[in-house]
Amino acid sequence: MTRFRRPSAPSRLPLPPLAAQAAGFALTRLLRRIARRKPAILSRLGPHGGARFLIDLRDSPLLLLMEPGARRITAHPRRAVPRHDAAIRGRLPAFLAMLHGVEDGDALFFSGELEIAGDTSAVLALRNALDDAELDLTEELAAIPGRPFDGWLRRASGFAARQSGLALSRQEAMR
């Protein structure tokens, strides 16, 4: 398993005005697109579809609150932690590796790369639902602007993944 490098600490950088609103708007749009294309995610969440998940990317200045039932993601400054039912904490590379099937979620948790708190059932349901969905964020993002930007975005993502070591695409697609 990859031991992820500790990046610099952008979580302490000052935020530009409206950064949280812009991030929330973009991520909500992405979430709604994924929910339309992969409805099984919500059905797998079952009774946890209404849970509020705090996503704490330790290398980000913003906290994310994901509400799958409302199909909404909002971003919040670290000083204003929103109410939530469950929290998942870790660095961006670990989240991306789990999301794209590069690393096993349990292994990331056993190794301390990811930590959870709150409603453990809801976190397990979310992890299992996302794992089954075989998401590919590069493909989801590329589909939003459509042609001719999709090809450029895929190439840019591939270049960024090689430079950064981040898992920006689904594991099976990377082979």
Next chain:
Amino acid sequence: MMELVCPAGTPAALRAAVDAGAHAVYCGFADETNARNFPGLNFSRPELAEGIAYAAARGVRVLVAINTFPRAGDQAIWHRAVADAHAAGAHAVILADLGLIAHAAEAHPGLRLHLSVQAAAANPDAINLYAEAFGIRRVVLPRVLTVDEIAATNREIEVETEVFVFGGLCVMAEGRCSLSSWATGLSPNMNGVCSPASHVAYAEVGGHNEARLGGLLIHRTPKGAPVPYPTLCKGCFTAPATPSGPAQTGHLFEDPVSLDATELIPKLQKAGVTALKIEGRQRSRAYVAQVVRAFRAAVEAADAGAPMPAGLLAKLTEGQAATTGAYAKTWR
């Protein structure tokens, strides 16, 4: 070549197992008929049919685990699960309850029956009874036998044997353990959950990570250290000081480690074992792909008389440490 039986908690994991080289995949329905009844896991009826079609197109068999014990008055739920697995084209069903086995043998005479590890059939007399009375074709042996005991068992039975080689390690008489029931009111035997996630809580307390089950503190580790899933049989407990000695802290039954019997595959083959089982229906498709690929290479190596690869999967194990479990009887 020994048959590799691989876990699938989701349709994506089933496809990952098939693509990685599984000979057979086992899975279950998303309800209490299945001993891995965890949130977000398992198969609907249409998903099972699609999974079986995907596997069959690639020459891989699908086994359906219906391996909990029916509640009195609610047997119809379990009967329907057997009928639906049969109708979907499952190669076999994996059953534990005597009454359900009798029902399946009578109502579905063409359906291949495997005896689940949850039945805890650990000697030739018990296994032969299941075979003679109900036509059981394969038994999944409990994880409490040594390799020599497995060889001795195989000499006295006609049915195939399947043994666990990797993953979570149950050290109890499976199907009879009540530790989870004691702590939470829910058990793997009746509800399909050992240490149900609904009763698990992780918290950071005073620079340590704590893992609790039903309010009971099971593990406390320094921040940043691995945090095992809180199961009572692998818990870390403190015994108070006594006149004869100081207080002691340690694991009562077993350390939070996983089984890895890769090195024993040639001995298991020699002992007459037909199939090797990988635990982990609750794990991701990344885990399934990596473990299946590694074990497919291992069984091919065993078939060719080549040495076993070792240490490839340590990072995927609970506590990031592995044991050969009861097969070599080195644990306390």
